[in-house]
Amino acid sequence: MSLAGKIAIVTGASRGIGRGIALQLGEAGATVYITGRKPEQSLNSEHGLTGLEETAEEITKRGGKGIARFVDHANMDEVKNFFEAVEQDHQGQLDILINNAYQAVTAISENMGKPFYETDPFIWDTVNNVGLRNHYFCSVYASRIMVQRNKGLIVNVSSGGGLRYLFNVAYGVGKQALDRLSADMAVELAKKNVCVVSIWPGPVRTELVDKMFKNPDGTPKEGVKNAMVFANGETVEYPGRAVVALAADPRRMDKTGRILITEDLGREYGFVDIDGVTPPNMRSVSFILQHLGWNTTANIVPNWVKLPGWCIWAGTSRL
The missing domain is CATH 3.40.50.720 (NAD(P)-binding Rossmann-like Domain)
Known part of the structure; x- marks a missing residue:
C-alpha cells in the first residue's frame, strides 16, 4: 500500500x-x-x-x-x-x-x-x-x-x-x-x-484515555466504567x-x-x-454487551457476531 x-x-x-x-x-x-x-x-x-x-x-x-x-x-x-x-x-x-x-x-x-x-x-x-x-x-x-x-x-x-x-x-x-x-x-x-x-474508530487507547482508565502498571482501573472496553481498544x-x-x-x-x-x-x-x-468492532454483539456491563455474557458471544449497520441506524430513528 x-x-x-x-x-x-x-x-x-x-x-x-x-x-x-x-x-x-x-x-x-x-x-x-x-x-x-x-x-x-x-x-x-x-x-x-x-x-x-x-x-x-x-x-x-x-x-x-x-x-x-x-x-x-x-x-x-x-x-x-x-x-x-x-x-x-x-x-x-x-x-x-x-x-x-x-x-x-x-x-x-x-x-x-x-x-x-x-x-x-x-x-x-x-x-x-x-x-x-x-x-x-x-x-x-x-x-x-x-x-x-x-x-x-x-x-x-x-x-x-x-x-x-x-x-x-x-x-x-x-x-x-x-x-x-x-x-x-x-x-x-x-x-x-x-x-x-x-x-x-472504536475505543482508542490515546494518551489521555490511558491516564483515565489505566493504572501505572498498565492494568485497567477497577470500578471505573468502560475501563475494560478501552483497555482492549x-x-x-x-x-x-x-x-x-x-x-x-x-x-x-x-x-x-x-x-x-x-x-x-x-x-x-x-x-x-x-x-x-x-x-473490537462497535457493531460486535460481545462489544455492546461488554459496554453495557454484561461481561459474563459478552465472553461467550464470538467477536464476529455483529449487528448489521441498518439495525444500529434504525434504533436511533425519531420517525
Whole structure:
C-alpha cells in the first residue's frame, strides 16, 4: 500500500488519533503536513522539540516526509493561509485531507454529567468551532485544490456519538453534523472523483484515555466504567492503517459519502493493529454487551457476531 508521491494533511496531529494516522501515512511513503497549535511551552525538555515536531521527525524516520506547521484551527485566516502555502509548495497537488483537529476534550471532561442548561453556553463554540466549523473550512480549501486534478480523499474523523446522547448536547450535535457534512460534500464532489467519508474508530487507547482508565502498571482501573472496553481498544495507529488502505484503494469512490468503522475496514483490507491484535468492532454483539456491563455474557458471544449497520441506524430513528 505505497503512497509515495502523495501529499497529505492531518490536522491536530501532535498526539492521539491524528498522530497515529500521520505516522501510518508516513510509513506508506507520503509527504505529510501535520498541524497543531503552538504550545505555550514550545520545547520538550528531553529532545528540544515540540510534540508536533517530534511527530514530523518520526514520519520522516518511517520513510515519508513529515512537515510540522503551527496552525490555530480556531483562526480561519491561519487555516486559509496554510492551505494556500501547501498548494503553492506542491504546484497545486493535495491528495489527502484528514480532518481531526479538536479542542474540546478538557471542556467535555470538566462538564461531564452537567445538563446543558447548567453549563456555560459557550461550550458550544469550544466543542464545535474547531471540531466542526473548522472541518468545513478545511474541506472547502482542500476541495478547491483537489477538483483541479480530479482526484482526492477527505476523511472526517468522527464517532458514534452522533447516534445517541453521549457526553453533552453540543458533542452529539457536532458529531452527527460532521457525518452529514461528509455525506453532503460527497454528493457535490462525486463528479470530481473526490471521495469523502467519515471514519469511526472504536475505543482508542490515546494518551489521555490511558491516564483515565489505566493504572501505572498498565492494568485497567477497577470500578471505573468502560475501563475494560478501552483497555482492549485500538492503538492510535489502527485508524491510520484504515486511512492508508482506503487511500490506496483504486475503488474508494464506491465508499464515498459513507460512515466507515475502522475494524470493518480491517476485515475488508486484511490488516490488524500494530500490536498484532484485531480490536473490537462497535457493531460486535460481545462489544455492546461488554459496554453495557454484561461481561459474563459478552465472553461467550464470538467477536464476529455483529449487528448489521441498518439495525444500529434504525434504533436511533425519531420517525
